[in-house]
Structures are given as structure tokens and as C-alpha cells.
Amino acid sequence: MKRFFRSRQRDKSSRGVILTVAVLQAEGRISRAHSQCFLCLALSATLLASGCFTGSRPPHIGDAARDFTVQDSDRKVSLNQFRGQVVVLNFWATWCPPCEEELPSLIRMQDRLRGRGVTVLGVSIDVDGDAYHRFLKLRSVNFLTVRDPEQKVANTYGTAGWPETYVIDRQGVMRRKFIGPVDWTSPEVIDFLSKL
Numbered sequence: 242m243k244r245f246f247r248s249r250q251r252d253k254s255s256r257g258v259i260l261t262v263a264v265l266q267a268e269g270r271i272s273r274a275h276s277q278c279f280l281c282l283a284l285s286a287t288l289l290a291s292g293c294f295t296g297s298r299p300p301h302i303g304d305a306a307r308d309f310t311v312q313d314s315d316r317k318v319s320l321n322q323f324r325g326q327v328v329v330l331n332f333w334a335t336w337c338p339p340c341e342e343e344l345p346s347l348i349r350m351q352d353r354l355r356g357r358g359v360t361v362l363g364v365s366i367d368v369d370g371d372a373y374h375r376f377l378k379l380r381s382v383n384f385l386t387v388r389d390p391e392q393k394v395a396n397t398y399g400t401a402g403w404p405e406t407y408v409i410d411r412q413g414v415m416r417r418k419f420i421g422p423v424d425w426t427s428p429e430v431i432d433f434l435s436k437l
Contacts, residue, residue, distance in 0.1 A: 270336050272368075301398070301399075301407075301415045301418070302415050302416070302417070302418060303414065303415065303416075304414070304415055305413050305414055305415075306320060306328075306330075306407065306409040306413050306414065306415050307320075307397050307398065308320045308321050309393070309394045309397055311364065311387045311388075311389045311393070311394055312387075313370075313387050313388040313389070314370060314388075315387070315388075316385075316387060318362065318385065318387045320362075320409075320413075321413075323360055323362065323409075324411075324413055325358070325411050326358045326359065326360045326411060327354075327358060327359045327360070327408065327409070327410060327411060327434055327437045328360050328361075328362055328407075328408070328409040329347075329350075329359065329360070329361045329362065329406060329407075329408055329409075329425075329434070330362050330364065330398075330406065330407040330408075330409060331347065331361060331362070331363045331364070331404060331405075331406045332363075332364050332366065332394075332395050332398070332400045332403055332404060332405045332406070333363055333364070333365055333366075333403055333404045334365055334366050334367050334403050335365065335367050335369075335372050335373055335376040336367070336372075337403045337404065339403070339404055339421055339422040340403055340404045340422070342422045343404055343422035343423055343424070343425065344380060344382070346423070346424050346425040346426045347361060347384070347423075347425045348380075348381070348382065348383050348384070349425070349426050350425035350426055350430070350431070350434075351383055351384045352383065353426070353431070354431070354434055354435065357435060358411070359434050359435075359437075360384070360385065361384035361385070362384070362385050362386070362387075363382070363384060363385065363386030363387070364386070364387055364389050364394050364395065365386055365387070365388045365389065366388075366389060366390065366392050366395055366403070367388055367390060368390045370388065373388050402420060402421070404419075404421065404422060404423075405418070405419070405420050405421075406418070406419040406423065407419075408433075408434065408437070410437045411437065416437060417433070
């Protein structure tokens with residue numbers, strides 16, 4: 242009975258994801274290709290949630306962060322230019338509701354910890370440069386962000402969902418990986434970042 246109930250819950254959440262993607266596509270907020278990708282990710286997440294979790298720690302934690310360089314129409318950014326700072330490497334997209342959910346706390350955290358050597362570096366996977374720039378302006382994003390539409394950096398880090406965030410210490414070592422939206426102003430997160 243429990244297995245049946247869990248299966249029914251997954252079916253219900255899958256229908257919700259399908260409906261959300263259909264609405265976003267109808268509103269023109271995501272393309273058909275993005276909606277197909279999102280549905281594949283949702284299916285993968287549903288399969289993983291059904292009992293495939295091994296309990297192992299996320300990949301790369303404790304290893305040196307992989308360096309990268311991204312150049313978009315606005316700037317060229319390399320991870321190694323932030324050596325000596327704590328880097329909150331955030332993968333996101335304008336069409337991602339959970340990314341939008343965590344953005345206000347990410348902005349407030351950057352304001353609060355910038356003077357302590359904590360730098361937020363956003364890597365957007367947006368293909369549409371105009372939508373990306375409108376989003377940054379409309380939301381008054383105060384941290385450094387760069388657009389990587391080919392997702393080269395996301396692929397380097399094995400990112401499969403958005404938002405996904407890596408915390409890299411002052412020596413360039415991965416210390417934490419967050420999958421999904423985070424309240425970056427919570428006392429636990431502020432304390433963790435302040436001690437790195």
C-alpha cells in the first residue's frame with residue numbers, strides 16, 4: 242500500500258510539472274526545446290526519487306574547483322580571477338521559477354558579505370540575450386553574472402538542474418553543493434560562508 246501511495250504521489254507531481262511546462266511554453270517564457278529538456282529532467286528526477294539515491298556525497302566536494310573562462314557580449318570571466326575569495330558559483334536561468342525564488346536572498350547575501358570576501362558568480366544558461374539583460378535590469382541583480390548559452394561551464398561541473406550552486410573556498414576547493422533554491426540569508430548559510 243505504501244509503495245502504491247508513493248507512486249500516486251509521483252504521478253500527481255509529474256502531472257504538475259507537465260502542466261507548468263505547458264503553461265510556460267504557451268506564455269512564450271520557454272521554447273519547445275527548453276520544455277522538452279525540462280520534461281526530461283523532471284522524468285529523471287522522478288526516477289531518482291523513486292529509490293535510486295545511493296546516499297553518496299555530491300561529486301567534486303573536497304577537490305579543487307575546475308577553472309573555466311566564459312565570454313559573453315558583456316564581459317570575460319575566469320574562475321581563477323577570484324582566488325583568495327569565497328565564490329558562490331550559481332548556475333541559473335531567467336525562465337527557471339526556483340532560480341527566481343532564490344534570487345532576492347542571493348542579492349541580499351551578496352550585499353551583506355561582499356566586504357568579507359564572498360563573491361557571487363552567476364552563470365546563466367539563457368539562450369536569449371535580450372531576455373537575460375531585461376531580467377538583470379528588472380530584478381536589479383547586484384552580483385557578477387555571465388551568460389553561457391552553450392552550457393559549457395555547467396557541463397564541466399556536471400550540473401543537471403537549476404538552480405545549482407557550488408561554494409568554493411579561498412584556496413579554490415569545493416566545499417558545498419546546493420541543488421535547488423536556497424535561502425542565502427539564513428543564519429546557517431551566512432555562518433558557513435563567513436567561516437570559509
